[in-house]
Amino acid sequence: MSTIIGVVTFPGSLDDRDAVRAVSRAGATAVRLWHGDADLHRVDAVILPGGFSYGDYLRCGAIARFSAVMETIIDAAKGGLPVLGICNGFQILCEAHLLPGALTRNQSLHFRNRDQRLRIGSTASAWTNAYVPGQEILIPLKSGEGCYVANAHTLDELEVDDRVIARYLGDNPNGSQRDIAGIRNEAGNVVGIMPHPEHAIDPLTGPSVDGLGFFASVLGYLARGPAKPPPGMEAVAASGVVGSGSGPAGFGPAGSGPANSVPALRSAATA
Amino acid sequence: MARVVVDVMLKPEILDPQGQAVASALPRLGISGVSSVRIGKRIEIEFAGEPNLEGARVIADRLLANLVIEDFVVRVEDTTEEPE
Numbered sequence: 001m002s003t004i005i006g007v008v009t010f011p012g013s014l015d016d017r018d019a020v021r022a023v024s025r026a027g028a029t030a031v032r033l034w035h036g037d038a039d040l041h042r043v044d045a046v047i048l049p050g051g052f053s054y055g056d057y058l059r060c061g062a063i064a065r066f067s068a069v070m071e072t073i074i075d076a077a078k079g080g081l082p083v084l085g086i087c088n089g090f091q092i093l094c095e096a097h098l099l100p101g102a103l104t105r106n107q108s109l110h111f112r113n114r115d116q117r118l119r120i121g122s123t124a125s126a127w128t129n130a131y132v133p134g135q136e137i138l139i140p141l142k143s144g145e146g147c148y149v150a151n152a153h154t155l156d157e158l159e160v161d162d163r164v165i166a167r168y169l170g171d172n173p174n175g176s177q178r179d180i181a182g183i184r185n186e187a188g189n190v191v192g193i194m195p196h197p198e199h200a201i202d203p204l205t206g207p208s209v210d211g212l213g214f215f216a217s218v219l220g221y222l223a224r225g226p227a228k229p230p231p232g233m234e235a236v237a238a239s240g241v242v243g244s245g246s247g248p249a250g251f252g253p254a255g256s257g258p259a260n261s262v263p264a265l266r267s268a269a270t271a
Numbered sequence: 272m273a274r275v276v277v278d279v280m281l282k283p284e285i286l287d288p289q290g291q292a293v294a295s296a297l298p299r300l301g302i303s304g305v306s307s308v309r310i311g312k313r314i315e316i317e318f319a320g321e322p323n324l325e326g327a328r329v330i331a332d333r334l335l336a337n338l339v340i341e342d343f344v345v346r347v348e349d350t351t352e353e354p355e
Contacts, residue, residue, distance in 0.1 A: 059337055066334065095337065102339040109288050149285060149340060175286070 003222050005215075006033040006043035008073075008089075010064045014051030015086065015198060022198040023047070026215035038068040045082035045126070045218050046073055048089025050142075050196055060103065060145050061091035070096060082126035082189045082218050087143055090182070090192030099183055099192045100158070101150030106143070107175025115207040116141035116195050117169040118181050122162045125188040126221040130213040137166075137210035141173055141195040148176040148183075148194070158183055165191055273322035274348045277331045280311035285340045311341075315348075322347045 005028045007019045016032070023030040031043055035053075040046065053064035064070060070092065077083045077098050085093040093099045106112060117138050120131040131137070150158070155178055158164055163186070167179040174194075182193030197211030281287050287309050294308040314335055316327050327345050336343040 058335065062334060062337065094339070100339075102337055104285065104340060105288055107286060107288050109292055147286075151284075175288075 003028040003045070003219050004031055004043045005029070005218065006031045006040060006046045008033045008035060008046065008048050008069055010035040010051070010053035010067065012052040012055055013049050013088070015196065016049040016051070018196075018198045019047045019049040019086065022201045022211065022215050025201045026212060026219060028215070028219055033069055035064065035067040035069050038072045040069075040072055040076060040081075044222050045084070046076075047198075048073075048083065048085040048092050049198070050087030050089060053088055053092065056088075056145070059091075059095065060088060061093075061095040064088075064092045065095040074098060077185075077190050080187065080189050082221060083191070084127045084214060084218070085190075085192040086196055086198060087146075087194055090194055091145065093190060093192045098190050099185055100154045101148055101183070103145050103194070104147045104149050105145050106147050106173070111142070111144040112146065112173045113140075113142040114173070115139070116173060116181075118166040118195060119169050120166055121164040122184060122188075123165075124162060125165055125184040125191050125217070127191040127214045127217045128165045128184070129220055130217040136169065137200075137213070138208045139195045139197050139200040139211045140207065143174065143194055146174040146176065146194040148174075148180045150177065155180075161186065166193060166195075273318040273320065275316045275318065275322050275324060275327040276346055276348045277314040277316065277327060277335050278311060278344045278346075279314065279331070279336045279341050280309060280343075282340055282342055 005023045007016050007023065007030055009016045009032060020030040020032065031041055033040065033043070033046070053061065057063060073081070073083060074096050083093070083098070091103045094102050115138055117136060120128060120133060120135040120137060123129050123131050123133050159178070163184050164180055164182070165184050166182040168176065168181050172179050181195055182191060184191045197214040200206035200208050200211030203209060290308040290310045293310065294305055297305050316330065324345060324347060331343045331345055332338070
C-alpha cells in the first residue's frame with residue numbers, strides 16, 4: 001500500500017498544490033486535509049505548506065496554530081507522526097511550540113525571493129535522511145518573515161544535539177541566527193524549513209530537483225521506522241507511527257519496500 | 272463597557288528592523304536626539320460586562336503574544352464617562 005501523506009490547506013495557504021505534486025512525484029499518495037476538519041484521515045505523515053494562513057494576521061502562523069486540524073496534528077506529532085512545515089508551515093510549528101524559537105521579519109525588511117543554496121546539516125530526521133550531511137542543495141526561498149530567532153541557550157542546544165537540518169550558504173538572506181534555514185525536533189519526526197523543497201522537484205519548474213529528498217526521506221523513514229529512537233522514546237517507536245497503517249511491521253531492515261527507492265533518489269538529489 | 276488593553280512589545284534582545292527603519296527616517300523630519308524606536312502592538316478587548324482581566328491574560332499569553340520573542344502588559348482601561 002502506498003504511503004499516504006496529508007497536505008493541509010488553511011485559508012491563505014499558497015503552496016499546498018505544489019506540496020501535493022511533490023508528494024506524488026516522490027511516489028506517495030497525497031491527501032488534502034482541511035484546516036477546519038480535525039480528522040487526519042489515517043495519513044502516515046503531514047505537510048504544512050507555505051503561504052499566508054489567515055493573512056499572516058497578528059503573527060505568521062499564530063491563528064493557524066489554533067485551527068481544528070492543528071490541535072490533532074500537535075497531539076499526533078508528539079506521538080511520533082512525521083510533520084514537515086515549509087515556510088508558513090515552519091512558522092506554524094514554532095507558534096505551536098512543536099519546534100523552538102520563532103520566525104521574525106527579515107532584517108532587511110525586504111521580501112526575499114531567490115534560489116537559495118543550503119547546506120544540509122542533520123540527516124537524523126524523518127524528512128532529511130535521504131541526504132548526506134554537508135550536502136549542498138539549491139531550492140527556492142520566498143519569504144518576508146524568515147529570520148529565525150531563539151535565545152542563545154536554545155541555539156546552543158540545537159547545535160549540540162545536531163538539530164539544525166539546513167543552513168543558508170552565501171549571504172544570509174534574512175538575518176537568521178547562525179544561518180539557520182531549518183531545524184528538527186528532538187525525536188526527528190518534526191521538521192521546519194523556511195525555503196521551499198516542494199518547488200524544486202522538477203527541472204521544468206524549479207532550479208533543481210534537490211527538494212525531492214525531503215519527500216523521499218519520509219518514505220524511507222516510514223518504511224524503516226525511526227533509526228535510533230532517543231532515550232525514553234522507545235515506547236513511542238515500538239507502538240509504530242501514529243496514524244500509520246503499517247505499524248510495527250514496517251520496522252524491517254532497509255532494502256524492503258519503498259526504502260529501495262531512497263538511494264536512487266539520493267543520487268538524483270545530489271546530481 | 273469594560274475595555275482591557277493589551278500591549279505587546281518585542282523583547283529587548285529581539286532586533287526590531289521596523290523600529291530601526293522608523294528611527295532612521297527621523298532626521299529627515301528634523302528631529303534629532305532619538306536613540307531608539309521600538310514598534311509594538313496595542314490590542315483592545317471589550318467585554319460585555321465586568322472586565323475579565325484573567326481572561327484577557329489568557330488571551331494575551333496564548334495568542335496575542337509569542338513569549339519566545341514578545342512580552343505583554345494587560346491593563347483595564349476605564350471607558351465610562353464621568354460617573355453619574
